[in-house]
Amino acid sequence: MPQRGFTTRQVHDRGQARAHSARALPIYLTAGFSFSEYDDAAAHFGEGIGYAYTRIANPTIDAVEKALAALEGGSQAILLASGQAATTVALLSLVSAGQHIVLSDHIYEGTRGLVIDVLDRFGITADFVTDIHDPQAWERAIRPETRALFAESVSNASNRLLDIPAISEVAHTHGIPLVIDNTFTTPYLLRPLELGADVVVHSASKFLSGQGHVLGGAIVDSGRFDPATGSLFPQFTSPGRRGTPSALDRAGGDARVAYARDVVAPRFGPTISPLNAFFIGQGIETLSLRVQRQSQNALDVARWLEEQPEVASVDYIGLPSHPDYELGRRDLSAGHGSVFSITLAGGAEAARRHIEAAEVFTHMTHLGDVRSLVLHPASTSHVLLTPSEQERVGVFPGTLRLSVGIEDVADLIADLRASLDAAGVPAAPATRQVEVDALQV
Numbered sequence: 293m294p295q296r297g298f299t300t301r302q303v304h305d306r307g308q309a310r311a312h313s314a315r316a317l318p319i320y321l322t323a324g325f326s327f328s329e330y331d332d333a334a335a336h337f338g339e340g341i342g343y344a345y346t347r348i349a350n351p352t353i354d355a356v357e358k359a360l361a362a363l364e365g366g367s368q369a370i371l372l373a374s375g376q377a378a379t380t381v382a383l384l385s386l387v388s389a390g391q392h393i394v395l396s397d398h399i400y401e402g403t404r405g406l407v408i409d410v411l412d413r414f415g416i417t418a419d420f421v422t423d424i425h426d427p428q429a430w431e432r433a434i435r436p437e438t439r440a441l442f443a444e445s446v447s448n449a450s451n452r453l454l455d456i457p458a459i460s461e462v463a464h465t466h467g468i469p470l471v472i473d474n475t476f477t478t479p480y481l482l483r484p485l486e487l488g489a490d491v492v493v494h495s496a497s498k499f500l501s502g503q504g505h506v507l508g509g510a511i512v513d514s515g516r517f518d519p520a521t522g523s524l525f526p527q528f529t530s531p532g533r534r535g536t537p538s539a540l541d542r543a544g545g546d547a548r549v550a551y552a553r554d555v556v557a558p559r560f561g562p563t564i565s566p567l568n569a570f571f572i573g574q575g576i577e578t579l580s581l582r583v584q585r586q587s588q589n590a591l592d593v594a595r596w597l598e599e600q601p602e603v604a605s606v607d608y609i610g611l612p613s614h615p616d617y618e619l620g621r622r623d624l625s626a627g628h629g630s631v632f633s634i635t636l637a638g639g640a641e642a643a644r645r646h647i648e649a650a651e652v653f654t655h656m657t658h659l660g661d662v663r664s665l666v667l668h669p670a671s672t673s674h675v676l677l678t679p680s681e682q683e684r685v686g687v688f689p690g691t692l693r694l695s696v697g698i699e700d701v702a703d704l705i706a707d708l709r710a711s712l713d714a715a716g717v718p719a720a721p722a723t724r725q726v727e728v729d730a731l732q733v
């Protein structure tokens with residue numbers, strides 16, 4: 293055979309990829325996979341056998357999905373490009389035009405924006421529950437067309453913990469799922485599916501990856517889809533085009549996640565890079581060690597902050613002063629997490645001076661990193677809320693959000709001391725009003 297041209301050799305002359313026994317997760321950084329036999333292609337498209345294209349499935353991504361499903365006590369997971377992608381795919385799998393979602397008011401602003409600014413335009417409406425601890429408040433918000441309840445396990449900024457068993461019961465009496473964003477607690481501290489929730493979503497950009505280098509997101513499903521609720525979700529029970537079997541016929545209790553994986557995620561296309569999936573897989577291997585250390589650091593820092601005259605209040609669920617402390621003792625057995633808020637007596641100006649003086653705490657909008665971070669929510673993450681809406685979720689002019697890292701705690705306290713010295717104590721303290729009562733209105 294004559295020698296092939298340079299350009300042909302440039303793309304073809306290499307060893308075939310072979311499976312070896314790498315102990316670390318191999319990174320299949322490939323858009324697609326070659327079919328070994330002619331019939332393998334049809335078998336893939338027909339029965340989903342084997343790998344064909346990374347937007348549909350990829351061995352590196354699969355391995356991390358299996359790890360996450362196991363840690364959450366779920367049946368299957370879908371790893372996606374970001375936490376926002378996970379929330380979007382989870383909700384769009386459940387809710388159709390003309391239908392409705394009930395969400396906690398204590399919610400990540402990206403989720404609030406998705407619902408208010410985007411889904412609303414497609415005819416999906418939403419209501420927000422402020423008193424998230426009152427099952428009746430959730431019950432009252434549910435309508436015949438409601439198809440999901442959505443809340444965070446522990447929320448920003450006031451560290452409210454959802455009573456997952458109680459609220460999942462409300463959801464189940466209506467045949468609809470409770471979806472929990474478990475970003476703040478991670479499966480190491482809390483496993484919502486074991487407490488009755490049906491679907492978990494994550495921003496894997498935070499604690500799961502742990503080092504602030506990649507974005508990722510995940511959906512984890514309980515696998516407990518009840519066929520008796522099938523009439524509420526015809527997308528799971530109806531056959532596909534040309535009579536292909538429904539998600540329920542193909543996957544049974546996994547109908548919900550099968551529909552999200554096979555129909556919604558690949559059509560919207562927020563596929564995670566296999567390289568980023570690898571980093572998240574690496575992060576997960578040290579999750580418990582990091583979260584343990586971060587929780588212990590956070591508790592030490594929060595206790596110390598509570599004693600400082602410059603600090604009007606500390607909203608940390610690990611402190612007996614927090615309204616959900618007892619609920620936390622019931623549901624959070626291994627620690628209380630490391631993201632919480634403090635409110636400075638000196639208000640917005642004190643917050644600015646505090647952040648400008650910080651050296652060990654990095655000023656940035658992220659959380660769950662091994663490094664400690666600080667942010668002023670009123671002028672950043674919560675800026676689209678009115679001042680009274682901000683107060684309702686625990687954001688005041690002097691509020692700072694801390695994400696405590698793994699550093700030596702003495703260095704964190706020394707850095708906070710220097711920041712508080714810069715912030716100062718005002719002549720007339722306490723800009724912050726009642727915290728718990730304000731949340732109930």
Ligand SMILES: *Cc1c(COP(=O)(O)O)cnc(C)c1O
Pocket residue numbers: 374375376377400402444473475476494495496497498507508509659
């Ligand atoms: C960051 C975050 C998200 C969004 O995740 P991305 O990975 O940034 O898209 C969703 N929920 C919570 C609680 C978050 O902190």
